[in-house]
Amino acid sequence: MEEALLKLKQHFLETVEISEEEWEYISQHFTYKRLKKHQFLIQEGSNVPNEFWIVKGLVKSYFMEDSGKEHILQFAFENYWVSDFQAYQNHGISTLNIDCIEDAEFLVMSFEDREKMCEKVPALANFFRIKSTKGYISLQQRVMGLMKDSAEKRYNDLVQKLPDLIQRVPKKYIASYLGVSRETLSRFSK
Amino acid sequence: MEEALLKLKQHFLETVEISEEEWEYISQHFTYKRLKKHQFLIQEGSNVPNEFWIVKGLVKSYFMEDSGKEHILQFAFENYWVSDFQAYQNHGISTLNIDCIEDAEFLVMSFEDREKMCEKVPALANFFRIKSTKGYISLQQRVMGLMKDSAEKRYNDLVQKLPDLIQRVPKKYIASYLGVSRETLSRFSK
Numbered sequence: 576m577e578e579a580l581l582k583l584k585q586h587f588l589e590t591v592e593i594s595e596e597e598w599e600y601i602s603q604h605f606t607y608k609r610l611k612k613h614q615f616l617i618q619e620g621s622n623v624p625n626e627f628w629i630v631k632g633l634v635k636s637y638f639m640e641d642s643g644k645e646h647i648l649q650f651a652f653e654n655y656w657v658s659d660f661q662a663y664q665n666h667g668i669s670t671l672n673i674d675c676i677e678d679a680e681f682l683v684m685s686f687e688d689r690e691k692m693c694e695k696v697p698a699l700a701n702f703f704r705i706k707s708t709k710g711y712i713s714l715q716q717r718v719m720g721l722m723k724d725s726a727e728k729r730y731n732d733l734v735q736k737l738p739d740l741i742q743r744v745p746k747k748y749i750a751s752y753l754g755v756s757r758e759t760l761s762r763f764s765k
Numbered sequence: 766m767e768e769a770l771l772k773l774k775q776h777f778l779e780t781v782e783i784s785e786e787e788w789e790y791i792s793q794h795f796t797y798k799r800l801k802k803h804q805f806l807i808q809e810g811s812n813v814p815n816e817f818w819i820v821k822g823l824v825k826s827y828f829m830e831d832s833g834k835e836h837i838l839q840f841a842f843e844n845y846w847v848s849d850f851q852a853y854q855n856h857g858i859s860t861l862n863i864d865c866i867e868d869a870e871f872l873v874m875s876f877e878d879r880e881k882m883c884e885k886v887p888a889l890a891n892f893f894r895i896k897s898t899k900g901y902i903s904l905q906q907r908v909m910g911l912m913k914d915s916a917e918k919r920y921n922d923l924v925q926k927l928p929d930l931i932q933r934v935p936k937k938y939i940a941s942y943l944g945v946s947r948e949t950l951s952r953f954s955k
Contacts, residue, residue: 638909646912648905661902693894697887704883704894707901712851714904715838719828721911722836722944754912 576607576682579630583682586628586654590705591698601696604688608681616673616681617659623669625683626658632679633743636671637751647752650676650740656706676744726755727763766797766872769820773872776818776844780895781888791886794878798871806863806871807849813859815873816848822869823933826861827941837942840866840930846896866934916945917953 580602587593593601608627610616616634617623633652636659637645648671651657659669663686693700720729730753734741741749750760770792777783783791798817800806806824807813823842826849827835838861841847849859853876883890910919920943924931931939940950 638913640913644913646909648908648912660898661905664898664902693891694887697884697890700887700890700894701883704890704897707894707897708850708854711897711901711904712854714901714908715851718838718904718907718911719836721908722838723828723830723834 579607579680579682580605582630583628587699587702591702593696593698597696597698601692601699604692605682605684608683610675610679610681612675612678614675616657616675616679617669617671619669619672621669623659623662623667625685626656626660626663626689627681627683629653629655629657630680630682632675633677634673634675634679635744635748636673638671645751646754647748650737650744650748650752652740652743656710676748721754726753726759729753730760730763769797769870769872770795772820773818777889777892781892783886783888787886787888791882791889794882795872795874798873800865800869800871802865802868804865806847806865806869807859807861809859809862811859813849813852813857815875816846816850816853816879817871817873819843819845819847820870820872822865823867823930824863824865824869825934825938826863828861835941836944837938840927840934840938840942842930842933846900866938911944916943916949919943920950920953 583605584593584598584602587601610632616627619639629652631653633650634657635647636649636651636657637647639645649657657673659671659673661667662669662671666686689703693703720732724732730749733749733752746760746764747757749764750757753760773795774783774788774792800822806817809829819842821843823840824847825837826839826841826847827837829835839847847863849861849863851857852859852861856876879893883893910922914922920939923939923942936950936954937947939954940947943950
């Protein structure tokens, strides 16, 4: 866990300044979690007391229609913060599943600790403010893509934005993310 | 402008605690802007140095395909914060237009002032952190709707979530927001 915490410290310092005393305080509020491929980080219908920083590995967050059809909302890997944020922020029940595409390691932070730390360490409030704004912008790009672009255009944008991701994610999941069948995807993914 | 600032103060206090001294400092960083129906708050292709808090009125933010087809991304009214956040956050050029559906009044804050104030007043950093998280959650609901729901279902959800909005927005804009024709909308909007 020590190594994971050092990586997290570096991750914070890329965006804000945090003193050694503040880090001493912050670092006490994280726990470490390790999951194997296919295991769940969050399951639909459960409480979501935590959010997770991905130390290593790759996950997908997805939701299911009543018919059982799955829709992948997001892929997340090293340095991403993941949770079912709606359930987490509003103390609700998760409507999303998050499971591991690869073996993965996480640092875990509870909602109460996040709020407490953001009150006590203003730099951390600024860190999550900036991260959240960037997440908002990224989701807005996704909405705009869904409204105006073909699946092929959205695939090409994904390849350009996250070329490494395409190598790590099975094609069937890319198809689900784009909302097309595996066959349709194979027509434009070379 | 005094009245608008008092409303803004109240808006902040609904989420965080701000002292009188802090408010004295914060309130100096806003300017007042008034626009008539059809006027633009942000035009595609321009710099976006500011974000806006809506004191009164209703705006739509939208983007255009090369073909000229418009897609409405969002409606925003009293108490909403609006901008082209991608351009604003990254000092880029706007890809969105925001114009007024009704005469509108705004309080205006620059990016530099926001960052400076969030450093100086931790409560403000927490305010924007929480607002941004809620904006993220709301956009995520939009993405999920676009992925799984019919336009009719998304219309009904909009009516349920923002019943007053439906009264204030011309039907053609609701249709553009949902991504359907005016005729299709009329089939399920009563």
